[in-house]
Amino acid sequence: MKExxxxxxxxxxxxxxxxxxxxxxxxxxxxxxxxxPEMSYRDRILVTCTILATLxxxxxxxxxxxxxxxxxxxxxxLRGLVMQITFYAGWPAGLGAGRAALALLEGAxxxxxxxxxxx
Numbered sequence: 001m002k003e004x005x006x007x008x009x010x011x012x013x014x015x016x017x018x019x020x021x022x023x024x025x026x027x028x029x030x031x032x033x034x035x036x037p038e039m040s041y042r043d044r045i046l047v048t049c050t051i052l053a054t055l056x057x058x059x060x061x062x063x064x065x066x067x068x069x070x071x072x073x074x075x076x077x078l079r080g081l082v083m084q085i086t087f088y089a090g091w092p093a094g095l096g097a098g099r100a101a102l103a104l105l106e107g108a109x110x111x112x113x114x115x116x117x118x119x
Contacts, residue, residue: 053097
């Protein structure tokens, strides 16, 4: 069985093959939508993660959750996000959100369980 490419690599290939889509992403989505003053970057990531997970876009949700943690979203906030999705979008969507967050959450558990680390 062929190993799947990471989402970002696949997306880069798609943008290379479809330059008009890349241009719309850069100019409209990133250059306008993500720059609107009504919401912070961090909050936009939370909303984006919620929508992607609810729609079952697990690879994309995982990529945005990682970006979110890098931008200051806490693991507890991701756990809360999973619970909100579970009860408002349904159990399967919540499990999908949990799958998207799993590597981040398990990584934190491994880090906290390592000898000599602080919790």
